[in-house]
Amino acid sequence: MNLDERKQKILQAIIQDYITSAEPVGSRTIARKYNLGVSAATIRNEMFDLEMMGYLEQPHTSAGRIPSIKGYRFYVDCLVKPEKVTNDEKKFVETWFQDKVSDVDQIFQNTAKGLARITHNVTLVMTSQQPGSRLKYIRFLPLDHRRAIMIVVTDSGQIENCIYSKPDGVDVDELNIVAEKLTNFLSGVPMAKINMDMLQQFHDDVVDDLDLYRTAFRSLHRAFRRQQQLYKGGTMELLNKPEFKDVDKAKSLFTMLEEQDIVANILHDEGEQTDKPVTVRIGEETKLSPINDCSIIEATFTANDVVLGKIAVLGPARMEYARIIGLLDFMKQHVTHILEHYQDDK
Known part of the structure; x- marks a missing residue:
């Protein structure tokens, strides 16, 4: 339900007062401090409506109201105008x-x-x-029979690594074929521009065996996130x-x-x-x-x-x-x- 102009002004006044005071706001306070052109009784009725609509809440037994999350959302989306920096x-x-x-x-x-x-x-x-650093290469090193270490190196010398759980029946040589393809696909790309959409494009264009590559994507994404x-x-x-x-x-x-x-x-x-x-x-x-x-x-x-x-x-x-x-x-x-x-x- 849309709020009419009067309800919007009252909601805005309540939120602005609560931001300043951190205390529940009553109708008399709004009538006294804000020139809305209506009586405290009218404001009280409008506040009740706003509460019923989910824009305000009444903490404990106080006569005052505070904004709800829905109230703040409406305030930010529809009522706030960014202030100029002084x-x-x-x-x-x-x-x-x-x-x-x-x-x-x-x-x-x-x-x-x-x-x-x-x-x-x-x-x-x-x-x-390292803003602006670019991917140099990706490589896998053996850890044990179930896991490998994925190494990600940038042109600035930055090195990130993460543990990679190998799919059944896959050895490190096969993983390094994956790494070589990923390196060729992403080499020279700024680290800040590498995202899951780009990795999905790699999957669509290059990958044949989804089971072999799925975990590589997750591990590679974790490595990039750790950058x-x-x-x-x-x-x-x-x-x-x-x-x-x-x-x-x-x-x-x-x-x-x-x-x-x-x-x-x-x-x-x-x-x-x-x-x-x-x-x-x-x-x-x-x-x-x-x-x-x-x-x-x-x-x-x-x-x-x-x-x-x-x-x-x-x-x-x-x-x-x-x-x-x-x-x-x-x-x-x-x-x-x-x-x-x-x-x-x-």
């Missing part, structure tokens, strides 16, 4: 990166720390360890949020943030693609129970048309969406500019 914020970002770009690792680490400093939320940056490096900032900022005063809840989230593979999966979304410069996932859309009442705002950054990774802000669902979306888009563009100049100077 001059002070621009100055902070530009100053933050001065003399801090001696190598790519520093660029990404300072991106995470700088954005966390501005947003007061957790910031995650996930990227390849990614994760940078974090602002973890301790969460302790200042009312949502994380519960020790067990905070502990669960902190434990999750220490697991790099889990965090990488948060940012590595192989689902529906979007042309939006910044995307937002709210609550259960994150698909992880420790952050079921959190939101992730993320953007993909590139340099010279090569995708280098993702930058994201993670925090309570009660986030400053308009401000953070604007900041994230600005930071993405700023980091892209730095990376392109860094690579041109190499």
Whole structure:
């Protein structure tokens, strides 16, 4: 059901007030603080309707309401207009990166720390360890009668390996025939551009024996995923949020943030693609129970048309969406500019 204009304005006012106060919002508060041109009684009736429609929730016995995940989703999709970055914020970002770009690792680490400093939320940056590096070769080494080691080497000297479970009756020589074909197919391709679609194309064009290659695809994909490096900032900022005063809840989230593979999966979304410069996932859309009442705002950054990774802000669902979306888009563009100049100077 679509919301009429009055319900939209009331929902927007409630969410904006709750973002600021972290307290359930009542009709009198909305009538007093927001010039909506209707009485508190009318607002109260509209709030009841919004609750029945699933956009608001009533915690315990409070007379106030808080936004539901559905309410936040409507707010982000239909009501939020990204805020322009202020001059002070621009100055902070530009100053933050001065003399801090001696190598790519520093660029990404300072991106995470700088954005966390501005947003007061957790910031995650996930990227390849060596942006622009290209596949050199793939090789299998024997481990035991059931397993082999897949070695992936890039032109920058980076080496990744993973354990490969051999199909029954297949020896390492046969696996290295697979490796040679994969090497010929992918040699010289930037690591950042290798994805499952490309491996599927290899399967369609080259592979004859599906059983022989299926596990190779999975192992190769894991090796490519491990090329990614994760940078974090602002973890301790969460302790200042009312949502994380519960020790067990905070502990669960902190434990999750220490697991790099889990965090990488948060940012590595192989689902529906979007042309939006910044995307937002709210609550259960994150698909992880420790952050079921959190939101992730993320953007993909590139340099010279090569995708280098993702930058994201993670925090309570009660986030400053308009401000953070604007900041994230600005930071993405700023980091892209730095990376392109860094690579041109190499």
